[in-house]
Amino acid sequence: MRYISSHRPTAFAATTTIIALLMPSLLAHAQTEPSAASRSQLKVETNFPNGSGRVIEINHASRYIRIEPTTHELRGWACWWYIRVSGIVPGEMITIEVGPEPWATPSQAMFSTDDRTWQQTAPGEPVGRSIKYQQTIDAPVAWFAWGPPFTVAAATRLVNQAKQACNDVQEFTLCETRGGRAVPAMRFQPREATPTSAIWVQARQHAWEAGSSWVCKGFVEWLVSDDPRAARLRGSTMVTVVPIMDIDNVAIGAGGKNQVPHDHNRDWSEQPHWRSVAEAMRELRRLDDTGQLDLFVDLHNPGANTTRPFYYVPPRELMTTLRQRNLDRFLAASRIEMTGPLQFTGEIRESGPEYDEGWKQISKNWVTLNSRDHVVATTLEISWNTPDSTIDGYQTVGRQLGLAIERYLQLDPHKATSQETKPGQQIR
Ligand SMILES: [Zn+2]
Structure with missing residues (x-):
């Protein structure tokens, strides 16, 4: 289910971008279509204080991101993770899979749309030694973390x-x-x-x-x-x-x-x-x-x-x-x-x-x-x-x-x- 071909949406996205540049109202319309999400690229960043997370896989079509906590040699357990995800179409569901258990996989992770106020995600679903969180996000950017970060x-x-x-x-x-x-x-x-x-x-x-x-x-x-x-x-x-x-x-x-x-x-x-x-x-x-x-x-x-x-x-x-x-x-x-x-x-x-x-x-x-x-x-x-x-x-x-x-x-x-x-x- 994760590996949906993205050829058609990508080509369509390029066309849409050109049209949207000419006619901004068309872009607004395009974003309300159910398939719009599959056309924007998700981006994961951790290059900020306290950030952690190595991307193992991103599937832009299914809005799925799999990460592991970043490993820092000699710096102790790799269990903390804290990522910034951009390219979200407001209102869409994002799936984040994290592993391995037990320290990196709370039953509910945390998410934020302003990097300041944090809420728990819906309970995650165990997938082998990992856990998969699915969360609807009403903003173009969101942060996800093991718990509420305190920097x-x-x-x-x-x-x-x-x-x-x-x-x-x-x-x-x-x-x-x-x-x-x-x-x-x-x-x-x-x-x-x-x-x-x-x-x-x-x-x-x-x-x-x-x-x-x-x-x-x-x-x-x-x-x-x-x-x-x-x-x-x-x-x-x-x-x-x-x-x-x-x-x-x-x-x-x-x-x-x-x-x-x-x-x-x-x-x-x-x-x-x-x-x-x-x-x-x-x-x-x-x-x-x-x-x-x-x-x-x-x-x-x-x-x-x-x-x-x-x-x-x-x-x-x-x-x-x-x-x-x-x-x-x-x-x-x-x-x-x-x-x-x-x-x-x-x-x-x-x-x-x-x-x-x-x-x-x-x-x-x-x-x-x-x-x-x-x-x-x-x-x-x-x-x-x-x-x-x-x-x-x-x-x-x-x-x-x-x-x-x-x-x-x-x-x-x-x-x-x-x-x-x-x-x-x-x-x-
Ligand atoms: Zn302790």
Whole structure:
């Protein structure tokens, strides 16, 4: 069905073009004919920031495009894709086939006609190890992507947006990457007094996990809002936010996960390879030295089959009784606040020696092993393969994460009750 001969339509298109040049009204008429679509050439481009996609096949007659994510050697999984398609006749159906599964093939992809607002496609149809999306497009140009893209420019815009909305925001560059790019970051620093509490929220150690940056954006937008609970949090707590850690791979549209020599979330060692990680470690150490650091949250997107957000937590045996109590309080606060549509129902997974031999070099485990014993460090995994894994859905999780953090810090995480300070006592 895909290989319809295009000879006749092409010849006809040339004739039509000549007539249309002479009589523009004829072209308008021609475009309303059902066969018009087969006469315009579809064009796929990825030559823009965060773009990815190698064309395997285009059939102009059947309006069918088959791609794979662009492979970037040594840059991790090839799972992120983001393409611009032009030559569309408004109102026609475009078919995009992508593979292979599982990381590159969400049940619903995303599409946009302005590269800014993104909607889910209709559910795709599995074709072997690939998936085929069919979507009617009402514009001459459309963008299709694995998920809603969140680019380096979007990170810079988010920092500026926060700065404009709130006097307490200071922008800073976390570092310059090995690729020579600046890593935008921001800090909420209450002006009146030195805050006794500091928290750190970061996203996108894995470049393909664009949804995590949208969660981060939802968190920031809530934090600068006039919600009294947001005002309370930013009035009492220093909040550092890094919307994209692996800037270089986001810029070129690479996956980043399991890149060489290892990815950002296996880099939290005595000799970090990636500068974002080195600088985050240095800052977290400093905040812990001053006794301010209370909480670290690392935002990610998990495997394709996960339907609800969950937390990775450090192995319990690494944690003091106080730290375990605080973790349980934070999880309870998250359960109260993250009510959906992407709901946190209390699911946690431990990532210790059985999970990965490099477990000590995972961010939250490093923070746990290198901070005061009340500090909570977790990874929040936000499901990306659901009908609610949209910009709205992600931003709602971010706002709810803010509410959970505010709720958690209502109780002093430094203070243990006499019960909890008994030596050797474990909460489980
Ligand atoms: Zn990840």
